[in-house]
Amino acid sequence: MALEIVKYGDPVLRKKGARIEKITPEIEKLVKEMFETMYAARGVGLAAQQIGKALQLCVIDVSEVEDRPSTLEVNNQEADVKAFMPLTLINPEIKPLGKEVAGAEGCLSFPEMYAEITRQESVEVTALNAKGQEMHFRAGGLLARAIQHEVDHLNGILFIDRMEKPDKEELKLRLEALQKETKAKLKR
Numbered sequence: 001m002a003l004e005i006v007k008y009g010d011p012v013l014r015k016k017g018a019r020i021e022k023i024t025p026e027i028e029k030l031v032k033e034m035f036e037t038m039y040a041a042r043g044v045g046l047a048a049q050q051i052g053k054a055l056q057l058c059v060i061d062v063s064e065v066e067d068r069p070s071t072l073e074v075n076n077q078e079a080d081v082k083a084f085m086p087l088t089l090i091n092p093e094i095k096p097l098g099k100e101v102a103g104a105e106g107c108l109s110f111p112e113m114y115a116e117i118t119r120q121e122s123v124e125v126t127a128l129n130a131k132g133q134e135m136h137f138r139a140g141g142l143l144a145r146a147i148q149h150e151v152d153h154l155n156g157i158l159f160i161d162r163m164e165k166p167d168k169e170e171l172k173l174r175l176e177a178l179q180k181e182t183k184a185k186l187k188r
């Protein structure tokens with residue numbers, strides 16, 4: 001079942017996620033629901049904070065995106081991105097690599113808001129998958145961007161924190177309105 005996505009203004013988005021020590025049936029259910037929620041919202045990534053749980057858990061699937069390429073290396077060998085999707089990352093540790101690149105980003109917790117965000121071109125990832133097995137890989141392109149965006153969420157960091165000042169200034173009124181709306185909803 002698709003869950004409601006937490007919007008900007010909810011304090012859970014600022015919480016650092018707790019590490020997951022064991023893949024319990026509750027975690028398995030949460031992963032399934034997070035994928036359902038992400039697909040229903042047509043997103044390419046979703047962090048646990050966005051469904052109200054401060055955990056080190058995010059889901060990603062870039063396989064439907066044709067116009068923004070992704071790259072993947074597993075064991076130093078080029079691998080098929082689509083075959084690697086969907087991706088569940090538990091307790092991820094990342095090392096951003098390469099040069100910085102700007103690219104358009106949105107976030108399901110900020111409906112209809114987009115901005116250019118500068119991130120590193122590729123990223124080395126160590127994480128557990130949904131079965132609790134350790135994975136190591138290197139991602140580039142859109143996948144690297146999505147991973148950096150989601151891992152930020154797991155640490156309470158939002159894409160507005162990485163926006164250029166003029167872009168954030170332009171969104172200021174809409175951000176304030178969204179924050180107000182979310183806070184009013186939480187009081188009800």
Ligand code: ZN
Pocket residue numbers: 106107108109149153
């Ligand atoms: Zn986001």
